[in-house]
Amino acid sequence: MSIRVVVVDDQALVRGGFAMVLGHQDDIEVVAEAGNGLEAIEAARTHRPDVILMDIRMPEMDGLEATARIVDEANWPVRVLIVTTFDPDEYVYKALRAGASGFVLKDIPPEDLVAAVRTMADGGALLSPSITRRLIGRFAERLAVDTAVSHRLERLTDREREVLASIARGSSNAEISDELFIGAATVKSHVSNVLTKLGLRDRAQAVVFAYESGLVEAGDHDIGH
Amino acid sequence: MSIRVVVVDDQALVRGGFAMVLGHQDDIEVVAEAGNGLEAIEAARTHRPDVILMDIRMPEMDGLEATARIVDEANWPVRVLIVTTFDPDEYVYKALRAGASGFVLKDIPPEDLVAAVRTMADGGALLSPSITRRLIGRFAERLAVDTAVSHRLERLTDREREVLASIARGSSNAEISDELFIGAATVKSHVSNVLTKLGLRDRAQAVVFAYESGLVEAGDHDIGH
DNA sequence: TCCGGTCTCCGCCTCACGGGGGAGGACCCC
DNA sequence: GGGGTCCTCCCCCGTGAGGCGGAGACCGGA
Numbered sequence: 001m002s003i004r005v006v007v008v009d010d011q012a013l014v015r016g017g018f019a020m021v022l023g024h025q026d027d028i029e030v031v032a033e034a035g036n037g038l039e040a041i042e043a044a045r046t047h048r049p050d051v052i053l054m055d056i057r058m059p060e061m062d063g064l065e066a067t068a069r070i071v072d073e074a075n076w077p078v079r080v081l082i083v084t085t086f087d088p089d090e091y092v093y094k095a096l097r098a099g100a101s102g103f104v105l106k107d108i109p110p111e112d113l114v115a116a117v118r119t120m121a122d123g124g125a126l127l128s129p130s131i132t133r134r135l136i137g138r139f140a141e142r143l144a145v146d147t148a149v150s151h152r153l154e155r156l157t158d159r160e161r162e163v164l165a166s167i168a169r170g171s172s173n174a175e176i177s178d179e180l181f182i183g184a185a186t187v188k189s190h191v192s193n194v195l196t197k198l199g200l201r202d203r204a205q206a207v208v209f210a211y212e213s214g215l216v217e218a219g220d221h222d223i224g225h
Numbered sequence: 226m227s228i229r230v231v232v233v234d235d236q237a238l239v240r241g242g243f244a245m246v247l248g249h250q251d252d253i254e255v256v257a258e259a260g261n262g263l264e265a266i267e268a269a270r271t272h273r274p275d276v277i278l279m280d281i282r283m284p285e286m287d288g289l290e291a292t293a294r295i296v297d298e299a300n301w302p303v304r305v306l307i308v309t310t311f312d313p314d315e316y317v318y319k320a321l322r323a324g325a326s327g328f329v330l331k332d333i334p335p336e337d338l339v340a341a342v343r344t345m346a347d348g349g350a351l352l353s354p355s356i357t358r359r360l361i362g363r364f365a366e367r368l369a370v371d372t373a374v375s376h377r378l379e380r381l382t383d384r385e386r387e388v389l390a391s392i393a394r395g396s397s398n399a400e401i402s403d404e405l406f407i408g409a410a411t412v413k414s415h416v417s418n419v420l421t422k423l424g425l426r427d428r429a430q431a432v433v434f435a436y437e438s439g440l441v442e443a444g445d446h447d448i449g450h
Numbered sequence: 451t452c453c454g455g456t457c458t459c460c461g462c463c464t465c466a467c468g469g470g471g472g473a474g475g476a477c478c479c480c
Numbered sequence: 481g482g483g484g485t486c487c488t489c490c491c492c493c494g495t496g497a498g499g500c501g502g503a504g505a506c507c508g509g510a
Contacts, residue, residue, distance in 0.1 A: 112340075157456060170430035173497070185459050192498065202466090202497075205395035207432035382486060398467075410489045417468065427468075427496085 002029045003121040008040040009055040021110045037061025044070045051120045056084045064098045071099030079120045102126040163190040167203050168210030227254045228346040233265040234280040246335045262286025269295045276345045281309045289323045296324030304345045327351040388415040393435030
């Protein structure tokens with residue numbers, strides 16, 4: 001069972017180059033090529049490939065939009081590898097958001113591209129080193145901020161941190177009282193202490209602090225209904 | 226100029242294997258080996274390598290602690306590649322937090338390890354495909370949440386979104402009034418509308434919403450002084 | 451033994467906050 | 481012209497929130 005690939009790029013030359021490199025591999029078969037997003041969707045429907053090499057800048061419909069639609073409607077495990085000349089952050093995030101599983105630059109060595117396709121077919125994900133670096137950078141940055149600010153968190157007692165966590169969920173004093181099984185007056189004491197120790201004015205600022213300090217993280221809990 | 230590498234692992238056999246694979250490359254030179262974190266720090270100081278292959282689980286001092294100290298005190302561009310048998314999330318994040326630039330599993334094919342070392346030396350970063358995938362997953366997840374909740378944001382007028390953004394910075398009504406050059410009464414109107422439209426109770430919950438919806442992101446602005 | 455920290459709780463006081471309801475002006479579209 | 485939305489501003493009113501001071505109980509260390 002070879003890996004079935006569709007190559008999407010508006011430049012026939014580039015498309016041909018990729019197809020040739022991949023086609024020469026025993027375990028890879030280029031089943032179709034497409035010159036824009038619409039053709040890509042059509043090709044995906046018809047051939048149900050394992051992997052799609054997708055350019056971003058194309059006429060008619062760009063690769064991001066096409067990726068989103070293909071991933072959305074596909075009922076088989078298709079994986080999209082974005083292959084582009086440009087690498088601005090926005091493209092990467094949009095691509096990942098659209099459902100792409102990989103993102104590499106066109107200057108990638110042929111053997112690496114082949115390896116990338118195999119990785120994708122195996123269910124893995126892959127980013128260009130420079131892009132991976134930025135992703136890591138983002139994470140490391142956030143974590144660094146976390147550690148820096150968490151010093152102030154240490155000044156709080158365990159109970160006060162619990163109260164702060166409740167505040168950060170949007171709880172009122174009465175709700176915190178229920179959540180922690182303590183009296184309303186006690187909650188007020190704790191809240192006052194938290195605000196004083198952290199140099200904050202009100203619970204809204206406490207929520208900001210909780211998020212910025214990493215005590216809670218966006219996505220930790222649901223909002224609304 | 227060959228790439229100078231230090232290999233750190235408590236198992237001599239593993240260490241030897243890595244050293245042999247890397248040593249056979251023309252452009253890579255293994256300048257030292259270490260059996261635990263303390264030795265790693267010492268070796269890093271002495272040899273000032275370009276890349277350090279670092280195991281995590283080791284006696285005396287583990288690889289994460291050693292990585293943190295080395296990266297912290299190094300005044301040359303050293304890059305640490307974590308090479309481990311285990312891949313739980315926590316390790317990855319701790320490693321990146323400690324300052325590692327890469328994270329791969331020990332079952333990596335030799336040629337890939339060599340490529341990884343070269344990537345690191347070039348200033349790139351690298352994660353195992355499975356780990357990259359999870360990183361991407363996290364991002365995609367967050368972005369998905371972003372889009373889902375941002376629908377509700379669209380119900381707000383431009384001015385109301387501005388007010389919400391101010392609330393999310395921890396501003397009081399009076400401060401928002403100054404920031405937006407509008408009267409205090411106007412601010413109250415906007416705040417009321419925001420809360421009503423979003424189904425929230427008070428400004429604290431509005432802050433939570435702002436973070437969870439992606440309107441603001443942790444790290445967007447400073448907190449405290 | 452006493453001291454300090456923590457957790458618990460009680461008043462009292464002030465006020466910013468938020469709800470309700472209303473109103474005028476600017477703009478746009480039919 | 482009329483209807484719609486948005487931004488602006490006003491008053492009244494109730495209450496949750498936060499500051500301040502005090503207090504009893506527990507526990508661990510000096």
